[in-house]
Amino acid sequence: AQSVTQPDIHITVSEGASLELRCNYSYGATPYLFWYVQSPGQGLQLLLKYFSGDTLVQGIKGFEAEFKRSQSSFNLRKPSVHWSDAAEYFCAVGVGNAGNMLTFGGGTRLMVKP
Amino acid sequence: DTAVSQTPKYLVTQMGNDKSIKCEQNLGHDTMYWYKQDSKKFLKIMFSYNNKELIINETVPNRFSPKSPDKAHLNLHINSLELGDSAVYFCASSRGRTDTQYFGPGTRLTVL
Numbered sequence: 745a746q747s748v749t750q751p752d753i754h755i756t757v758s759e760g761a762s763l764e765l766r767c768n769y770s771y772g773a774t775p776y777l778f779w780y781v782q783s784p785g786q787g788l789q790l791l792l793k794y795f796s797g798d799t800l801v802q803g804i805k806g807f808e809a810e811f812k813r814s815q816s817s818f819n820l821r822k823p824s825v826h827w828s829d830a831a832e833y834f835c836a837v838g839v840g841n842a843g844n845m846l847t848f849g850g851g852t853r854l855m856v857k858p
Numbered sequence: 859d860t861a862v863s864q865t866p867k868y869l870v871t872q873m874g875n876d877k878s879i880k881c882e883q884n885l886g887h888d889t890m891y892w893y894k895q896d897s898k899k900f901l902k903i904m905f906s907y908n909n910k911e912l913i914i915n916e917t918v919p920n921r922f923s924p925k926s927p928d929k930a931h932l933n934l935h936i937n938s939l940e941l942g943d944s945a946v947y948f949c950a951s952s953r954g955r956t957d958t959q960y961f962g963p964g965t966r967l968t969v970l
Contacts, residue, residue: 776956787862787948787961788901795956834901844889844956845913848901 746771746839748849756855757825765820765852767809767835776838777818778846779809783831791833794818805829830856861885862962864949870968871939879934879965881949890932891950891959892924901948907932936967944969 747770757763769775776795780788792803799811809820818835832853836846862883871877883890889908895901905924906913912924921937932951936943949962 780961785963787963788950789961790958793958832899836901844891844952844959845903845906845915846893846901846959847903851899851901 746775746837746847748835748837748847750833750835750849750852752852753850754853754855756857758857759827760824763820763822763825763829763854765833765835765854767818767820767849768816769818769835769837770816771837771839776844777809777811778836778838779803779807779818779820780834780836780848781805781831782834782851788834791820825854825856827856827858830854862949862951862960864947864962864965866965867963868966868968870970872970873939873941875939876935876937877939877967878936879947879949879967881932881934881962882930883949883951883960883962884930885951885953885960887951887953887960888929889952889954889957890926891952892932892934893948893950893961895946895948895964897945904934905932939969941969943967 749768778793779791782788791807792801794801794811832851834851835849865880892904904918923935926932946964948964950959952959
């Protein structure tokens with residue numbers, strides 16, 4: 745069965761610092777991969793997704809992620825964090841015939857210091 | 859206007875009751891979903907549904923059933939509620955099965 749692991753439950757970075765959130769997946773076939781962000785009391789918003797092609801994916805709000813098949817990873821990065829980026833971040837793998845049955849990781853809570 | 863809306867936002871009920879959560883999307887999407895987020899923030903897909911096909915996560919108890927009166931709505935019915943059903947339930951929709959899923963704000967269900 746597929747699974748997604750986000751090793752870091754909490755991360756704190758200073759505003760303006762760079763960010764990398766880790767995501768590792770386990771899935772037998774070529775995965776569809778996603779990063780979502782959840783602000784407190786809100787639903788999830790898609791940051792970016794990887795289906796195929798270029799392994800470096802650009803998303804909204806200045807985020808990017810790189811698919812590394814050899815490491816089964818899809819880490820999320822941002823060169824300079826803003827205070828408004830403080831939220832919960834979820835990595836997900838899409839399975840099923842259409843890749844739309846999402847399995848999520850446990851999430852990483854990002855806190856931003858002024 | 860809210861793209862994907864859910865009602866109610868909070869639902870508190872007793873064990874054994876039957877309850878429903880409503881979901882509506884005004885995006886013209888063909889596929890809708892229900893997810894459960896537990897107290898540890900783990901999100902799990904429950905159902906994927908379009909007008910042709912219902913896909914059920916095999917771990918979902920049959921006390922849970924999605925009902926779609928039309929393409930814009932996918933309601934979640936839960937029978938004989940149990941304590942372990944307490945969670946936040948998210949509805950989502952997508953244009954096609956491989957397109958981006960847009961999530962609603964969630965419904966926090968508390969079973970006492």
